[in-house]
Every structure is written in structure tokens, then in C-alpha cells.
Amino acid sequence: MLWGAGRDHAVGNEAKEPAVKKFINDPADVVAEALAGLAAAHPELRVDVTERYVARASAPRPGKVALVSGGGSGHEPLHGGFVGPGMLDAACPGEVFTSPVPDQILAATKAVDGGAGVVHIVKNYTGDVMNFQLAAELAADEGITVETVLVDDDVAVENSTWTAGRRGTGATLLVEKIAGALAEEGAKLGEVAAVGREVNAASASFAYALTACTTPAAGRPGFDLPDDEIEVGVGIHGEPGRRREKLRPARELVRSAVDALLDAKPLNPGDRTLVLVNGLGATPLLEQYLVFGEVATVLAERGLEISRRLVGNYVTSLDMAGLSITVARLTDEMIRLWDAPVRTPGLRWGV
Amino acid sequence: MLWGAGRDHAVGNEAKEPAVKKFINDPADVVAEALAGLAAAHPELRVDVTERYVARASAPRPGKVALVSGGGSGHEPLHGGFVGPGMLDAACPGEVFTSPVPDQILAATKAVDGGAGVVHIVKNYTGDVMNFQLAAELAADEGITVETVLVDDDVAVENSTWTAGRRGTGATLLVEKIAGALAEEGAKLGEVAAVGREVNAASASFAYALTACTTPAAGRPGFDLPDDEIEVGVGIHGEPGRRREKLRPARELVRSAVDALLDAKPLNPGDRTLVLVNGLGATPLLEQYLVFGEVATVLAERGLEISRRLVGNYVTSLDMAGLSITVARLTDEMIRLWDAPVRTPGLRWGV
Amino acid sequence: MDTTHLDVALAVAWLRAAAASVTAETDQLTRLDAAIGDGDHGVNLARGFTAVAATLDGGGFTAVGDVFVRAGATLIAKVGGASGPLYGTAFRAVGKALPPGAASADLADLATALHAGLDAVRKLGGAEPGDKTIVDAFRPALDAFEEAVAGGAALPEAAASAARAAGEGARATAPLTARKGRASYLGERSAGHQDPGATSTWLIFQALADVTAP
Amino acid sequence: MDTTHLDVALAVAWLRAAAASVTAETDQLTRLDAAIGDGDHGVNLARGFTAVAATLDGGGFTAVGDVFVRAGATLIAKVGGASGPLYGTAFRAVGKALPPGAASADLADLATALHAGLDAVRKLGGAEPGDKTIVDAFRPALDAFEEAVAGGAALPEAAASAARAAGEGARATAPLTARKGRASYLGERSAGHQDPGATSTWLIFQALADVTAP
Ligand SMILES: Nc1ncnc2c1ncn2[C@@H]1O[C@H](COP(=O)(O)OP(=O)(O)O)[C@@H](O)[C@H]1O
Ligand SMILES: Nc1ncnc2c1ncn2[C@@H]1O[C@H](COP(=O)(O)OP(=O)(O)O)[C@@H](O)[C@H]1O
Ligand SMILES: [Mg+2]
Ligand SMILES: [Mg+2]
Ligand SMILES: [Mg+2]
Ligand SMILES: [Mg+2]
Secondary structure (H helix, E strand, C coil): CCCCCCCCCCCCCCCCCCCCCCCCCCHHHHHHHHHHHHHHHCCCEEEECCCCEEEECCCCCCCCCEEEEEEEECCCCCCHHHECCCCECEEEEEEECCCCCHHHHHHHHHHHCCCCCEEEEEECCHHHHHHHHHHHHHHHHCCCCEEEEEECCECCCCCCCCCCCCCCCCHHHHHHHHHHHHHHCCCCHHHHHHHHHHHHHCEEEEEEECCCCECCCCCCECCCCCCCEEEECCCCCCCCCCEEEECCCHHHHHHHHHHHHHHHCCCCCCCEEEEEEEECECCCHHHHHHHHHHHHHHHHHCCCEEEEEEEECCCCCCCECEEEEEEEECCHHHHHHHHCCEECCCCEECC | CCCCCCCCCCCCCCCCCCCCCCCCCCHHHHHHHHHHHHHHHCCCEEEECCCCEEEECCCCCCCCCEEEEEEEECCCCCCHHHECCCCECEEEEEEECCCCCHHHHHHHHHHHCCCCCEEEEEECCHHHHHHHHHHHHHHHHCCCCEEEEEECCECCCCCCCCCCCCCCCCHHHHHHHHHHHHHHCCCCHHHHHHHHHHHHHCEEEEEEECCCCECCCCCCECCCCCCCEEEECCCCCCCCCCEEEECCCHHHHHHHHHHHHHHHCCCCCCCEEEEEEEECECCCHHHHHHHHHHHHHHHHHCCCEEEEEEEECCCCCCCECEEEEEEEECCHHHHHHHHCCEECCCCEECC | CCCCEEEHHHHHHHHHHHHHHHHHCHHHHHHHHHHHCCCCHHHHHHHHHHHHHHHHHHCCCCCHHHHHHHHHHHHHHHCCCCHHHHHHHHHHHHHHHCCCCCCEEEHHHHHHHHHHHHHHHHHHHCCCCCCCCCHHHHHHHHHHHHHHHHCCCCHHHHHHHHHHHHHHHHHHCCCCCCCCCHHHHHHHHHCCCCCHHHHHHHHHHHHHHHHHCC | CCCCEEEHHHHHHHHHHHHHHHHHCHHHHHHHHHHHCCCCHHHHHHHHHHHHHHHHHHCCCCCHHHHHHHHHHHHHHHCCCCHHHHHHHHHHHHHHHCCCCCCEEEHHHHHHHHHHHHHHHHHHHCCCCCCCCCHHHHHHHHHHHHHHHHCCCCHHHHHHHHHHHHHHHHHHCCCCCCCCCHHHHHHHHHCCCCCHHHHHHHHHHHHHHHHHCC
């Protein structure tokens, strides 16, 4: 038996699976067809369905540092929905939950390079890191300077040289917004990358899942969860979390999550924070606001100020019922850049 | 047996239900606690948790026609998320899927009346209509002139004097945005109500569901759906649809929906339209964009122009996997008002 | 107990019993509503009648009509949905139709008042018999009550008769296709399910039968 | 068949067999990945190796090394995820380590080239043996291949031996706790599940055994 332990694996032909219950056509075409829809919906974006990238229609802007991000699809609006003035110059969507390939990242990088260098914003997953690294090498061959900002804010994962390290989750939005605002002002490559790294270092995230999500290719939930159990410390790729626990009231879950965040990245009374309560896909906004209220209560008890906040589905995991809480310590400069105008399909203010 | 047909109903004590799998505390407190969270997240709103309404912090504005809407909770961001400059002056959230009560609507109406009259935007459900009607009578007693705009855009329901008539769904957002923009400009009560009615008359919606949703009170999905079947012609309250059908590719579902829309409200080649592809809660944005692409293809075949578009979760039904498609025929004036600045938690541009 | 009149104490007892009954049956009402509506009828009425019971505790009523007016106003203020205004308006109409200021009502007065209640439901909701609504339990209950009273029955007997008729009316809604309320959106799919509102109407009449039972 | 050399035709046949195998086993690989990763490994490799097979059809290779370089480049361009760069870089390294321009490679050359492939995986991914990755099948396969060749075995026998060792290595990943890749996020929960990447490495070595089997 070469198909080993863990589940019962019958090799070979199996009963035909039922159709995947999603609003799609052929599961293999989901990303391309969704990109076509994005193109139809957003004339202000240039969507290259063949090369698989989304760029501002106006890119490149000579002299402006360009921001390129990307990752597997299934996290929408991240990343394609964050392309536009004040945020990204381009995004590379991979297949669902699969990092983009180097050619694609290179094509996007070349499409938006304005001669001032390109910042790659990369969530810390083995695949993303390797593909962006290969792309950066290819870009260097073509004379484009690339700085990489790695996002690894998920404190559910231990940060050890013996693991793949912490995952990039909710803080990606913060890095893209704040670094994007600085780039828009005409800052230099190193400065833009530096503020991105600073935001990442100042951010911590923690997530819970009530259900698994279903990828179009698999057609069934990635794991089964009893009615009264939740996954604690999940990422955004439908993988199980660090552990399974009994369901508890939102009040208690929030308290545990905030403890985990502050244990990993301690804050001091009086610190100003940005709080992102982020739905992973199937969690109603009603619950997200309820959770935000609980977070506000707990942070107030600790003497922390919530200076900026965001509630909604921003960094999602397809149709997972779950949510992540991100707390970032803010500087004056970060607040200024957060408040700067942004005009993207997924995040918009000030313009 | 007084508990009649349809399901097996054991009267009296039953086995204790498992805890409701949601990010909540006591199910009875969901709406109040979510409102507390909304208040914490949006200092620009005045949230009265006791009287149960959400208003602009700056309301009332003397001389401005005020817009008040409301309905059951569970449709977020509708309606509380659409309070702000350019859209609603106040919203009244009822219990989950339960229309608000007259006192609450009256309190909101009084809170935002600037002396120029108040428009009630009411989705056509028996409960909503009756409660808003009672509230309008109470408001009249206090000397406030109320005009009611009834929204009934859902063409899945036959419009007959022998039924409760068509439901109000996706077009509610359009009515609130466009009438809200006109009110912001200082138009009179009758004008604001008239444009709202015009938008409703020009709009048609149709929805599919892949799963039922789960209310906090019930704790289990409202209906069961086999793996390969969908509900066709659903509303936004978790009720089953007009009929059940086999799952089909998105391409075909979109074609049937557009047929239904254009049968009910015919359009002519060259007409300009607004298309809203609206997720009901658990449908990933990836699928919503894919569907938007299919809608664009079909409308192009019919010679219709998509002049404005919106894709996302705007008028939801808790955690239902499903989506609605709304097509509205636009006039120059509607386009101008649609483009006008709006600044609310759920919809924002131009400011 | 005076079996020919409804006084303040009995009116309060009736509404308390109704509150206990809809609360005990919350899940069942909700299930019926989940099948052809939005699954909130049980929770709606439990919330509303619990508030009614609480407001009656303060009591101090001298007129029996005021009990129902207060109950109706409370239902309107607390229930929402379709059933809140309908039941609320019905109870207010019942209360207002009872002899003003009277400490108790005789059975003819009560029949007249219940009639006013049914009329209020029909006026506000526009439902005809057979539309699969509250009316389909309320109307036969009222008919049975009037018939019993006309035949010289005392309150316990008339109430029991009304409750029986309400139950039969509620059950008879099962095969109907709804033409009012949310269930009407389902078209023919609403047939085969008992109407939640007609069922709660039965519970309310049954509560009167229970508190007057000898 | 010349059982002492790998020529262009055999290299192409190997990669085609690998493509057929990962395609046939897509669901199984995906299931393994769903348990401790994100459930895309099967689809990733099926997409990648199908593209490899397609690109080899155009053919016209004169040097056996070029077959692997092309295959590696195609995997890098089509797979994404962790396995795309890892397998892609590995095949490129294999191809580049084969004698430049040579139409075929002897078994010593092949062993050296496979060694370069493993080194490339380890350099790019940083995984140690026992980390529950591709390395845990690749390394024993290479050891077995080298041992067989050193013992004078011909290609069929060496390939069969390598495939057997890869399979054992893959199975042996089940009890391990992952320290690299997505599975590492699960901590100890990753134990008890066979590693998808090690399993696909076995499929690839098994494909070589299959196409060389007498
Ligand atoms: N127009 C109407 N006239 C009489 N009764 C109605 C009418 N519409 C609805 N109902 C009753 O209301 C019941 C549903 O009440 P409820 O679930 O509390 O409100 P909602 O439908 O707003 O969720 C239905 O079962 C029906 O008996
Ligand atoms: N650092 C690494 N070194 C070697 N192999 C790795 C490494 N990280 C992951 N892998 C392999 O990749 C496999 C997962 O591949 P795949 O599912 O295609 O990519 P992803 O994890 O990005 O979804 C794992 O089962 C493991 O064998
Ligand atoms: Mg992946
Ligand atoms: Mg309701
Ligand atoms: Mg209901
Ligand atoms: Mg994977």
C-alpha cells in the first residue's frame, strides 16, 4: 500500500464526484473567467487574462516606485481588488490557493516598472516566497531593481527557523495600503520597502474557523468539523488550524485571540492601534461587527486606543466561515499614510 | 395532532440543541451587540442601541429631506452600512429577518427630520410595510410628513393583487443611493420620493441559492438542499425559492436569470444599464466576478450597455451561498446621481 | 369563577397563559415558519408575549378593555414582522371594542370585541379566508364562539369550542397555497405545510380555553 | 532497449509516463494535501506535467539534458505553489548536470545529475531529511539508485530500486511532524498523514521504473 496513513485512499478509479456546488463553469477555468469579469467590471484596471495580471490602466508611471503583490486566488478582494491609486500598481493572481508563477510575476513587474524600482509584497508561504524570488532574479536580469517585503503577521504559527515561519494574512492589506500611499507620494524604493516592513513588524493576526472552505478543484470541504468544534489558529488557505477546540461565545474567543496577539507582540497602555476584523468569506457582517465590539472592549481594558479600524471581508479564504483579528501598532506616519486617498475596487476613500 | 402536515413536529420538550455555530454570545443579544460594534467602528455614526437606530452623527440637517430605511437584520451592510452623506440619514435594524417596530422607526424618523419631510424606503414585505405604515401614521401625528417608497424589484415573484407582491431586494441599494444623492442636493420631498420610485420601477432582480442560511435563533439551516440542487428565485430571508432545480454551470444560470429579468421588464438595444451582482453572504467574490463576466456577455449580445456596475456583498442573507443579479435601466439623471459622492461604511466614493 | 363574564383578572390570566404557551412552543412555531417563511415566528411571538406578560405585571387595570389595549400596544412595540402589527392591532381593537371603563365584559360583549379584532386583522393585512393566514384560525374560532354563546353556553364551553375550531382551522391551512405574507413567495410550494400564524392563533384561543376550563 | 543509457526518447517517455501518473492520481494527491496543506498538489502537478508532455511533443531534442531543462522550465512556468519551483528547479538542475549536448547519458552521468537535482531542491527549499517533504522520497531514491549502479545494475533494475525506495520514503513521512512547507503550520497535527510532495516524488521515480521495465 503506497497510499499511506491518515485517510483511506483507494488508488485508481472512484465513483464520479458530484458537480461542484459553486457559481462556476469548468473548475479549471475559474481564475481566467473571474479575471474576465473583473476586467468587465473595472475599466480603470488593465487585466491581462493571458499573462494573468491586473494592473492600473495608467501604469507605468515614470519615476514612481511600483508595488506588485500576488498570491493564490481565493482571497479576494486581495490582491486584484487592491490595485489602483494609493495602493498596488499590479497584482498576480495564481490558481486558487496556488502562488503565481515567476513568468507572471515578471510580466506584471515589467508592466508597471516606472524606472524607480518595484516592491514585491509577498505573503510568507513557501510557494509564494520561491516564485517571487525566481521572478525577482529574472527581473534583475532585465535591469529592474526589486525589493521584497515579506508579510508574516500570523501569530498562530510559531516563528522558528525550523518551520516555514509565520504566515502572511490580514496585515498584507495594511502593508499594501500604507506602502502604497508612500509610493504614491514619490518616495524612493528603499523608503517604500522600509515602511512596508515596519507595518508588518508592527502587526499581529489571529484567526478562527467555524467551517472549512471548498476549492473549485476539490469540490468538497477541506476538512470536517463537528457541530460544536472550531479550528483555532487557521490561515487563509483552508488548511486546518493549530488545534481544534470546543465552540465558545464570541466574547471568550476574542479574549483568547487578543491574548495571543499581545503575547506575540506586546503593546503598552496608550499605544495607538489599527484593528482589522476580517471575515474569511462566509461570516456575516453582523457577526464581524459584534466581534469588533468585543475587541474594542478588550483593548479598552488594556488601555489601548483604537485609532483606525476596518471591518469586512478583505483577506478571505473562499467560503470559509471564520474571521481574523489583526492589531497593528500605529505611528503618526502610518496614520497619515493610512488616511491618504485610495481608489481600488476593494478599498476606497478620499477620492 | 394539532401540529399539522409538512414536517414531523413533536410537541413539547426535545433534546437540547447544540450551540449555534456563530461568532456570537447569546443569540437573543446579536442585534444589540452588533450595533454596539458598529458604534465602536464608526464614530461618524450615531448608534442608539436602546432605541435601535443608526443615524448620521450630524443629523438632522435643517431643510434637508431625510431618508430613513430599515428592515430585518441579517442583510448587512444594508441598511445600517448605508447611512452617511449621499445616502441614508438613518436606518432601523429589526431583529434578524424581522422588520423593525413602529416605535423604532418613529424614533429614527424624529431623530433625522430636518423639517423638510422624511422618505421611508421600505422593502415590500408584509411585516415591513405594516410596521412602516404604523410608524408613518405616528409620525404624521407628530407633524412630520412622510413619503413612502416601496421597493419591489424581485421578478421571481409574480406581481399580483392576490399575493404579497414582489419582494424588495437588490434595487434597495440603488434606490437608497440615487434618492440619497438627490436629497443631498436639497431636492424637495416629492422629488426625492419620485426618483426613488422611478429607480425601483426601472430595476429587476433575480436570485439563486446554493445553500440555506442559518439564523442565530434557529441555529440550523432553514432548509436542506441536496448536493446537486439549487433554489431558484429566492429572496433575502432564507426562505426557499420558487422552485428547486439541478445545479447548472454559471453561464446557463446567468442566461436564465437575464431572461427572467428582461421578460419582466423589457429593455431595448442601446439602453444603458446598471448591473449589480450581489453576493448573498457566503459566495466568494471570485465567483461573483465570474458571474459578472457572464452577465456582461449576455447583455452585450442583447445590445445593452453596462454603464455602471457594482459587484460584492451588499444586500445579504446572513451566510447564504447565493447571489442576486439586478439590472436597472438608467437615465442621465440616474447616472449623475449614482456618480455623486457617497460616504457610508458600505459604499463610498467621491469623498 | 364567574363563567358568564371576562374580568380583568381573567383577561390577564389569559394573556399570561398565551405567553407561556407560545414560549413553550417557540421551536415548533419557528420550524413551521422555516418551512414556508423566514423561521422567526416562534421567537417573534415569544419575545412579544413575554413583554406583554411583563407589562401586565405592573397591572392596576380597572377596565378589562385596557388590558387588551395595553397588550396590543406592547405587541406592536416588541414583535415586528407581520405578526406584530397584526396581533397588536387585533388586541387593541378587541380592547377598544369592549365597553369603555367596564371592569368586566359579558359574553356578547366579548364576541363583539373579538369580531372587531378579526376585522382589524383583515383590514390591516387584507387577507381573505383561505389565504393561509391568521384569519384561517381566527375566523372559525370566532364563529364557534358566537355559535356557542348564541346557544347559551358559558365561557368555558364557548372558549373550548373556539379553541377546537381554531385548531381545526390551523390544520386545514396545510393543503392551502398561501396568497398573503412571506409564504406566498413560494407559490405552490407553500402547500403541504401548516401556517405558523394560524397555529399561533390556535395557541392563543387554546390558552383562553385552558384558563377558563372548569 | 539500451539498458545502460538514458537517451532522448527514453527521457521523453519517462516524463510522459510521469505526466500520466500524476494525472491519474490527481485526486489522491489532492486528498493528501487537503489533510495537511491546501488541497491543490494533485491539480498543480497534473497541470504542470500535462504542460511538460505537451511541450515535449514538439520535440526535436538532440541532447538528453535539454529534455530535462525544458521540462523544468515548463514546471516553473505552469505549476506555481511550492512544488512548481522545487520540481522545476530540480529538473533544470538534472538537465544542466548531464553532459552538454550529449544524446544520451550513462548511468553514472544520470546518478550525478539526479544528485544535482536533489541538491537544487535542498538549496531552494532548505529542507532537511525528516522535514516531511519531497526530500524524504528523493534522497532514499537517489541512494538506492546509486547503490544499484555501483553494484553493476542496469537501468531497469536501478530504476526499480529507486522507485521502491521512494515509495518507502514517502510512506515513512506519515508519522513525521512537518517542519517545512504549509504542513508545518499544523505543528504536531501534521503527524499521521503521508506527505503529498514525497508521494508525487515516488510517482515520478515509479514512472521511470515503469518505462524501463523489461
Ligand atoms: N396579510 C396577512 N394577513 C394575516 N396574516 C398574515 C398576513 N401576512 C402574514 N400573516 C401571518 O403572519 C405569519 C408570519 O408571522 P411572522 O413570521 O412573525 O412574520 P414575518 O412573516 O414578517 O416573518 C404567517 O404565518 C401568517 O399567518
Ligand atoms: N521547503 C520545502 N522543501 C521541499 N519540499 C517542500 C518544501 N515545502 C513544501 N514542499 C513540498 O511541497 C508539497 C506541497 O506542494 P503543493 O501543494 O503543490 O504546494 P503548496 O504547498 O504551495 O500548495 C509538500 O507536500 C512538500 O512535499
Ligand atoms: Mg497551494
Ligand atoms: Mg420575519
Ligand atoms: Mg417569519
Ligand atoms: Mg498545496
